[in-house]
Amino acid sequence: MIPSPSAPVLVARGVSHAFGTGALRRAVLRDVDLRVDPGEIVLVTGPSGAGKTTFLTLAGALRSLQAGSLRLWETELAGLAPSVQVALRRRIGFIFQDHNLFGALTARQNVRLAFAAGPAPADADTRIDTLLDALGLADHRDKRPRHLSTGQRQRVAIARALVHRPRLILADEPTAALDADTGAEVLALLRRTAAEAGAAVLMVTHDDRLFPAADRIVHLRDGRLVSDRSVRDTLAAARALLGVPDYAGIGPVALAALVGALQPRTFPAGAAIAAPELPAGTRWIVVAGSAEVRTAGGVVTQGPGAVFVSAPGSTARAHSELRLLALDPEAARRALAATPPVADQLASFLFRDAP
Ligand SMILES: Nc1ncnc2c1ncn2[C@@H]1O[C@H](COP(=O)(O)OP(=O)(O)O)[C@@H](O)[C@H]1O
Ligand SMILES: [Mg+2]
Numbered sequence: 015m016i017p018s019p020s021a022p023v024l025v026a027r028g029v030s031h032a033f034g035t036g037a038l039r040r041a042v043l044r045d046v047d048l049r050v051d052p053g054e055i056v057l058v059t060g061p062s063g064a065g066k067t068t069f070l071t072l073a074g075a076l077r078s079l080q081a082g083s084l085r086l087w088e089t090e091l092a093g094l095a096p097s098v099q100v101a102l103r104r105r106i107g108f109i110f111q112d113h114n115l116f117g118a119l120t121a122r123q124n125v126r127l128a129f130a131a132g133p134a135p136a137d138a139d140t141r142i143d144t145l146l147d148a149l150g151l152a153d154h155r156d157k158r159p160r161h162l163s164t165g166q167r168q169r170v171a172i173a174r175a176l177v178h179r180p181r182l183i184l185a186d187e188p189t190a191a192l193d194a195d196t197g198a199e200v201l202a203l204l205r206r207t208a209a210e211a212g213a214a215v216l217m218v219t220h221d222d223r224l225f226p227a228a229d230r231i232v233h234l235r236d237g238r239l240v241s242d243r244s245v246r247d248t249l250a251a252a253r254a255l256l257g258v259p260d261y262a263g264i265g266p267v268a269l270a271a272l273v274g275a276l277q278p279r280t281f282p283a284g285a286a287i288a289a290p291e292l293p294a295g296t297r298w299i300v301v302a303g304s305a306e307v308r309t310a311g312g313v314v315t316q317g318p319g320a321v322f323v324s325a326p327g328s329t330a331r332a333h334s335e336l337r338l339l340a341l342d343p344e345a346a347r348r349a350l351a352a353t354p355p356v357a358d359q360l361a362s363f364l365f366r367d368a369p
Contacts (some may be wrong), residue, residue: 019338020051020052021052021087022049022050022051022052022085022088023050023051023052023054023086023087023181023182023214024048024049024050024084024085024086024182024214024216025048025049025050025074025082025083025085026046026047026048026049026069026072026073026082026083026084026085027082027083028046028047028081029046029048029064029069029079029081029082029083030043030044030045030046030080030081030084030085031044031065031068031069031072031077031080031081031237032080032140032238033288034292035204038298040064041067041237042068042237043068043069043072043237044237045082045142045238046065046069046082046236046237046238046239046320048242049081049230050182050214050216051184051214052157052212052214053212053213053311054179054208054214054229054230055204055205055213055215055217055227055228055229055230055274056214056215056216056217056228056229056230056231056232057217057218057219057224057225057228057230057231057232057235058070058216058217058218058219058232059131059218059219059220059232059233059234059294060234060235061235063128063236064234064236064237064343065219065236065237066186067186068220069149070090070184070186070218071233072084072186072217073086073153073182074106074108074184075091075099075102075103075105075106075218076108076358077328078217080353086102086106086182086357087102087105087181087197088132089102096220098213100131101257103321104178105181105182105359106131106180106181106182106183106184106228106292107175107176107178107180107182107183107184107213107235108175108185109171109172109175109184109185109186109188110171110181110184110185110186111147111186111187111190113167113168113170113171114171114181115159115167115170115171115174115200116159117158117159118123118158118162118275118314119153119158119160120156120157121151121155121156121157121158121162121166121170121173122138122142122143122155122156122159122366124159124171124174124324125145125146125170125173125174125177126142128174128175128178129177129178130178136181137143137154140261142173143155144172144175145173145177148199148203149169149170149172149196149199149200149203149327150169150199151166151169151170151173151197152313154166164179165191165192165193165196165310166192166367168188168190168191168192169192169196169200172188172200174205176204176207179209179211179213180213180272181213181344182213182214182215182216183204183207183208183213183214183215183216183217184216184217185204185216185217185219186217187213187218187219187220187221187328188200188204188216188219189219189221189224190220190221190265192220192332194223195328196231197223197224197298201227203338204217205227213343217231217344218247218349225245226245226249228245229244229245230242230244230245231243231245236311238291239251243293244293244301247301247302247337249302250274250298250299250319251273251301251317251339252269252270252273252317253318254297254299254300254319254321254324255269255272255273255321255341256269257319257321258321259295259363263348263356264356265354265355265360266351266357268349268351268353271349271352271353272341272346272349272350272351273347273362274349275338275341275342275345276340276341277292277339277340277341277342277348278297278301278334278337278339278340279336279337279338279339279340280314280336280337281332281335281336281338282332282335283303283332283333283334283335284331285331285336286291286330286331287324287330287331287332287336287338288295288324288331289306289324289340290325291343292317292340293343293344294324294325294326295323295324295343296323296324296340296341296342296343296351297321297322297323297326297340297341297343297346298321298322298323298324298330298338298341299320299321299338299339299340299341300316300317300318300320300321300322300336300337300338301318301337301338301339302318302330302335302337303317303318303333303334303335303336303337304316304317304318304332304333304334304336305320305322305330305331305338306331306332306333307322307328307329307330307338308328308329308331309325309327309328310327310328315333316330321335321365353368
């Protein structure tokens with residue numbers, strides 16, 4: 015069960031889940047595929063009732079899998095013996111909304127519970143105090159939960175989830191009860207944990223301030239995973255689109271709509287870049303690798319950030335393994351038609367209530 019450092023932390027394949035039986039049976043997860051690698055911060059977004067918490071509890075081996083496959087560090091959770099489940103859970107840090115602190119215990123003692131399952135490391139007390147300090151709780155270590163604010167209790171729960179240095183952190187809206195500064199500190203702490211320990215973070219959140227710090231954002235709707243996007247690639251694609259003359263000067267709402275219409279495609283080295291299902295005039299944004307584009311005017315090599323158009327009489331080939339985002343002209347037209355004109359977008363920004 016010792017994971018190799020580069021093996022994925024979590025791989026879900028075709029995970030479906032339903033609650034209730036007979037006529038009351040309701041599917042809440044449908045055929046979800048997801049992979050999370052060491053060091054990655056993946057945000058899970060989606061409307062209330064989409065199945066986000068259910069997925070997190072399955073991923074944490076807190077709930078039995080009904081259908082599909084879910085592997086943690088290459089160990090299949092389906093049909094796993096309870097004793098192995100318990101061992102796996104010890105490698106996970108849980109930050110859930112009902113923080114389950116023990117009222118009779120102080121902040122420090124609550125954090126120490128993370129070590130209750132086995133012998134505590136020699137430096138347990140130092141680790142506990144360092145974390146509580148980092149979370150702004152230095153003056154509250156010996157207080158019981160009822161003498162702490164909601165946000166402080168949430169931070170104690172975060173300290174408890176991190177103190178045993180988990181390799182996977184499952185967090186359900188961890189910053190919801192925190193003010194902006196504390197939310198940013200919590201995220202910085204999670205990032206450090208991810209970077210230093212190679213831990214992966216899978217976090218449900220509606221807090222869009224966290225988006226830029228994430229590696230990927232996945233969106234669940236009605237139990238389906240409807241998008242899985244790299245934040246860095248998405249930002250790079252947005253910058254590339256702003257460089258296209260047709261889109262120069264479009265507003266942020268329209269830009270976001272265009273980015274939402276992009277479709278990822280990967281081509282192996284040497285492959286012709288062709289997508290028969292996409293019409294002529296499709297724009298291709300290079301995310302990684304390079305493409306050789308041949309037109310009547312000559313041959314050009316296009317690298318990351320470049321945009322080229324598939325048109326009759328031109329051909330394109332992957333130089334090296336190539337990741338592209340495709341913008342179907344019809345999808346782009348629909349996305350732009352559905353967004354208000356720039357003047358209206360700016361008006362809503364200029365005239366909105368001051369915070
Ligand atoms: N233990 C449960 N028993 C029955 N239905 C549940 C249970 N937990 C969640 N649900 C239902 O499953 C759906 C998905 O819930 P949940 O995973 O909590 O969604 P989210 O976290 O995205 O808001 C909701 O309709 C919810 O009412
Ligand atoms: Mg939820």
